[in-house]
Amino acid sequence: MTKPSEDPISQERIVELKMMARGLYGTIIGLTDDPFEAVTLLTMIHLMVWMTHRQPNADTKGMLQDYSTNFLMNFEQNEALEKGQMQ
Numbered sequence: 001m002t003k004p005s006e007d008p009i010s011q012e013r014i015v016e017l018k019m020m021a022r023g024l025y026g027t028i029i030g031l032t033d034d035p036f037e038a039v040t041l042l043t044m045i046h047l048m049v050w051m052t053h054r055q056p057n058a059d060t061k062g063m064l065q066d067y068s069t070n071f072l073m074n075f076e077q078n079e080a081l082e083k084g085q086m087q
Contacts, residue, residue: 009017032038050063 028038028041029035032041046067050060054063
């Protein structure tokens with residue numbers, strides 16, 4: 001795992017990033033023909049950022065493991081929020 005011992009992004013910034021993500025979501029959905037295209041576009045952007053800004057000798061497998069772990073954590077948080085809102 002390549003995650004640092006401290007959170008690299010403050011909780012306040014996470015809130016700001018989530019608001020940005022909501023705005024970009026609408027833009028990406030508006031630009032693409034279906035959800036599969038939207039995910040393909042996001043994957044392309046992720047790869048471009050990774051390839052352009054990765055550290056020398058960065059571990060691609062570690063990045064993918066971190067990405068998957070982060071994705072699952074965000075999914076579970078959103079799922080818990082949705083369940084809480086339904087009650």
